[in-house]
Amino acid sequence: xxxxxxxxxxxxxxxxxxxxxxxxxxxxxxxxxxxxxxxxxxxxxxxxxxxxxxxxxxxxxxxxxxxxxxxxxxxxxxxxxxxxxxxxxxxxxxxxxxxxxxxxxxxxxxxxxxxxxxxxxxxxxxxxxxxxxxxxxxxxxxxxxxxxxxxxxxxxxxxxxxxxxxxxxxxxxxxxxxxxxxxxxxxxxxxxxxxxxxxxxxxxx
Amino acid sequence: xxxxxxxxxxxxxxxxxxxxxxxxxxxxxxxxxxxxxxxxxxxxxxxxxxxxxxxxxxxxxxxxxxxxxxxxxxxxxxxxxxxxxxxxxxxxxxxxxxxxxxxxxxxxxxxxxxxxxxxxxxxxxxxxxxxxxxxxxxxxxxxxxxxxxxxxxxxxxxxxxxxxxxxxxxxxxxxxxxxxxxxxxxxxxxxxxxxxxxxxxxxxx
Numbered sequence: 273x274x275x276x277x278x279x280x281x282x283x284x285x286x287x288x289x290x291x292x293x294x295x296x297x298x299x300x301x302x303x304x305x306x307x308x309x310x311x312x313x314x315x316x317x318x319x320x321x322x323x324x325x326x327x328x329x330x331x332x333x334x335x336x337x338x339x340x341x342x343x344x345x346x347x348x349x350x351x352x353x354x355x356x357x358x359x360x361x362x363x364x365x366x367x368x369x370x371x372x373x374x375x376x377x378x379x380x381x382x383x384x385x386x387x388x389x390x391x392x393x394x395x396x397x398x399x400x401x402x403x404x405x406x407x408x409x410x411x412x413x414x415x416x417x418x419x420x421x422x423x424x425x426x427x428x429x430x431x432x433x434x435x436x437x438x439x440x441x442x443x444x445x446x447x448x449x450x451x452x453x454x455x456x457x458x459x460x461x462x463x464x465x466x467x468x469x470x471x472x473x474x475x476x477x
Numbered sequence: 478x479x480x481x482x483x484x485x486x487x488x489x490x491x492x493x494x495x496x497x498x499x500x501x502x503x504x505x506x507x508x509x510x511x512x513x514x515x516x517x518x519x520x521x522x523x524x525x526x527x528x529x530x531x532x533x534x535x536x537x538x539x540x541x542x543x544x545x546x547x548x549x550x551x552x553x554x555x556x557x558x559x560x561x562x563x564x565x566x567x568x569x570x571x572x573x574x575x576x577x578x579x580x581x582x583x584x585x586x587x588x589x590x591x592x593x594x595x596x597x598x599x600x601x602x603x604x605x606x607x608x609x610x611x612x613x614x615x616x617x618x619x620x621x622x623x624x625x626x627x628x629x630x631x632x633x634x635x636x637x638x639x640x641x642x643x644x645x646x647x648x649x650x651x652x653x654x655x656x657x658x659x660x661x662x663x664x665x666x667x668x669x670x671x672x673x674x675x676x677x678x679x680x681x682x
Contacts (some may be wrong), residue, residue, distance in 0.1 A: 392665070398678035420682065427676045435660070436668040448663060454653060455640070455660030460597070463641040471632045473603035477625065 275462050277304070277363040279385050280370045280453060283378045284393030285426060286419040287405040289439045293393060294372050296446045301453075304362040306371040309335065312350035325355070343373075343380040354381070368453060375429045382432070389456045391449065392433040396440045398423070480667050482509070482568040484590050485575045485658060488583045489598030490631060491624040492610040494644045498598060499577050501651045506658075509567040511576040514540065517555035530560070548578075548585040559586070573658060580634045587637070594661045596654065597638040601645045603628070 280303070284290045298305050309325040311332050320326045327335070332351045335341060342360075344353030354371060362369045373381070382388050395401040401423065405416045430436060435452050439445040460467075485508070489495045503510050514530040516537050525531045532540070537556045540546060547565075549558030559576060567574045578586070587593050600606035606628065610621045635641060640657050644650040665672075 391663075394671075394675060398675055398682040401679075402682050420679065424676070424679045427672065427679055430668070430672045431665055433665050435663045436665045436671065437663060438671065448659060451656035451659040452663060454656040458596075458640045458642060458653060458657060460636050460638050460641045463635070466599075466641065466643070467632065467635045470599060470603055471629070474606075474625065474629045474632055477603040477607050 274465060275366060275457070277365065277367040277369055278453065278456055279359065279363060279388040280368055281378045281381055281388050281390040282370060282372045282393060283375055283433065285395060285401055285423045287401050288393040288395050289442065289445065290372055290393050292442060293439065293445055293449065294370055296442070297370060297449060301450065304367045304369045306354055306359050306369055309353045309355055310350060342384060343377045345377060375426050379432060389452065390433045391435040391437050391452060392430050393437050393439050396438050479670060480571060480662070482570065482572040482574055483658065483661055484564065484568060484593040485573055486583045486586055486593050486595040487575060487577045487598060488580055488638070490600060490606055490628045492606050493598040493600050494647065494650065495577055495598050497647060498644065498650055498654065499575055501647070502575055502654060505651070506655065509572045509574045511559055511564050511574055514558045514560055515555060547589060548582045550582060580631050584637060594657065595638045596640040596642050596657060597635050598642050598644050601643050
C-alpha cells in the first residue's frame, strides 16, 4: 500500500469537545497531529512544540514569504499558521494528519486540498454546549457569552463541512470519526494501485 | 431524527464474498435487503420472496409499464429487476436499504440516485479469487473460468464505484462496510434538520 495519508480537518463549537476528541484519535490510532505556529506569547503551562510552535514576528513573516504555511491568519496583532512542511511530509509518508482549526482556516484548506476531509463537531444542543462551557469552570460568564455568540456565526458555516459529528458521548464520537476516516481511506480514487494490480493479475490467473 | 435511509449498492467479483457480507449486514444491523424480481425458474431450494420474487413474463412486463423497477435488465431471455416500491418506502421510513447488483445495474442506479452509496467488493488478489471459487466446490472448471473472465470486464468498472472494499477477512470487511455506512450517514447534506435546530436554539440560549 503506498496510499497517501488523509488531511483531516476538525472544527467545531468551543465546548463541543474537539480537544479531547483529537487527543483520543492521536493516542489510539497514531495519527499525526499538526501543531500551529503562533507569534502570541506562551501562556502558563504551554510548551513550545507541543501546544504551539512559538515564533517571533520576523520568523513568522519569513515563513510566510517562503510559502511555509498552508494557511495563516492574523487575530488581534498575532499570527497563527499551519506549517506546510509537516502536513505534506506526513501525508506523503502515508500518515493521516489531523488539524484542529477555525472555520475560516478550514475553508481555506479545503480550497487548496479538495480531498481534505472536513468535519464539524457539535454538542447535541445549544443548552448542552452552554452547560459544558459553564462546567469547565475556567471562564467567566462574559467569556462564555462571547463563545456562545461566536457559535451563532460558526453555525452558519456548518454546511460547508463534509461531515457533521454530534458529540454526545466521547466514545461514540471517537468511533464515528474513526469510521469517517476508514470510509474516506476506502474511496476508489485512492485505490488506483490496487485496481491496476488486480486487473493485471486477472489476465494471467 | 427524520433522516432518510441510504441506498447502499453492493457489487463485486463472483467469489469476493458479497453474499456472506450482505447476510451479516442484514443480521447485525437490521438493514433492509432489496429482493430482485426475476422471470427465470426457481432453482432447487430457492424460496419465492427470499431469494427472488418469481414472476411470469406478463407480470414482469406489466411492472415495467408501471415504472415498477428502479432498474431492470434482460439476460438470456430472462428479466431481472429491482422493485421501486420497496426501495423507496424503506428509504422514506429512514431505513438503510441494501442492494446486491451487477455492475451495469449499479451504474444505472447511481444515475437516478446520485446519493446512492456504491461499493465494489474484491478479493485481495486474483489468485485468491480463483481459490475461493474452486473452494466452493459447486462449479466446474469451465464455469470458474467463465467467472474469472467476467471479472476482467468487471474490474474495468471498479473506478465508477464510490468505495473499494477488499474482503480479506469477513469480520474486517463487515466492519469496513459498516464504517462507510456510518460515515455516509454523517454527511452534512443529511444534517439540515439538526443544523436548523441548533441555529435556532443558539439564538435563545
